[in-house]
Amino acid sequence: xxxxxxxxxxxxxxxxxxxxxxxxxxxxxxxxxxxxxxxxxxxxxxxxxxxxxxxxxxxxxxxxxxxxxxxxxxxxxxxxxxxxxxxxxxxxxxxxxxxxxxxxxxxxxxxxxxx
Amino acid sequence: xxxxxxxxxxxxxxxxxxxxxxxxxxxxxxxxxxxxxxxxxxxxxxxxxxxxxxxxxxxxxxxxxxxxxxxxxxxxxxxxxxxxxxxxxxxxxxxxxxxxxxxxxxxxxxx
Numbered sequence: 001x002x003x004x005x006x007x008x009x010x011x012x013x014x015x016x017x018x019x020x021x022x023x024x025x026x027x028x029x030x031x032x033x034x035x036x037x038x039x040x041x042x043x044x045x046x047x048x049x050x051x052x053x054x055x056x057x058x059x060x061x062x063x064x065x066x067x068x069x070x071x072x073x074x075x076x077x078x079x080x081x082x083x084x085x086x087x088x089x090x091x092x093x094x095x096x097x098x099x100x101x102x103x104x105x106x107x108x109x110x111x112x113x114x115x
Numbered sequence: 116x117x118x119x120x121x122x123x124x125x126x127x128x129x130x131x132x133x134x135x136x137x138x139x140x141x142x143x144x145x146x147x148x149x150x151x152x153x154x155x156x157x158x159x160x161x162x163x164x165x166x167x168x169x170x171x172x173x174x175x176x177x178x179x180x181x182x183x184x185x186x187x188x189x190x191x192x193x194x195x196x197x198x199x200x201x202x203x204x205x206x207x208x209x210x211x212x213x214x215x216x217x218x219x220x221x222x223x224x225x226x
Contacts, residue, residue: 033214035214035216040218041218042119042204042216042217042218042219043159043204043206043214043216044216045213045214045215048212048213056212056213059213091158091159093214098212099212100146100147100208100210100212103161103164104214105161106151106158106159106161107158108157108158109157109158109159111156
């Protein structure tokens with residue numbers, strides 16, 4: 001049973017380009033969480049999704065960031081018109097259900113560098 | 116608003132020593148607390164998870180304790196080895212289903 005997979009592992013974008021980060025949850029998991037780790041900072045919650053539904057996006061920046069988790073395929077975190085301050089490690093986690101009863105399992109992260 | 120603090124931010128100890136990493140949190144209404152290990156440029160490895168009703172968990176040379184009422188947890192590493200060098204993250208799961216992370220303690224074991 002493969003763990004949570006994220007790709008790409010490293011992504012370099014120039015300012016103004018778009019970044020698409022993908023997260024494939026563990027088999028049987030229907031809930032995905034995205035976290036961002038800025039340099040020298042702790043991981044911070046961004047968004048929580050169930051298939052075809054955003055449950056909580058209270059941690060998402062109001063502009064340029066969006067997330068989806070379609071019925072088929074991976075969850076996508078999309079950052080439009082990237083700026084240098086978006087450079088960070090983005091981690092996703094998945095769980096088999098929603099709520100505190102279910103442990104979140106983390107992927108290896110995508111390291112985004114904006115030049 | 117839940118805040119998680121880890122002290123010290125960095126720690127260097129000689130190989131073979133026992134050591135303690137500290138974590139404190141401001142809101143005791145947590146569901147569980149988890150310790151992770153993060154190697155440079157890598158993802159998170161879950162080490163120990165303590166449910167709010169538990170006082171401690173052990174795995175090999177690692178022992179984590181939880182005192183929910185005082186908002187504290189410790190991670191005890193016995194007989195440290197150079198391979199233990201990494202950043203250790205403390206995280207609490209709030210009842211609103213959000214995980215709040217500390218900034219971590221960077222541990223360096225001197226051979």
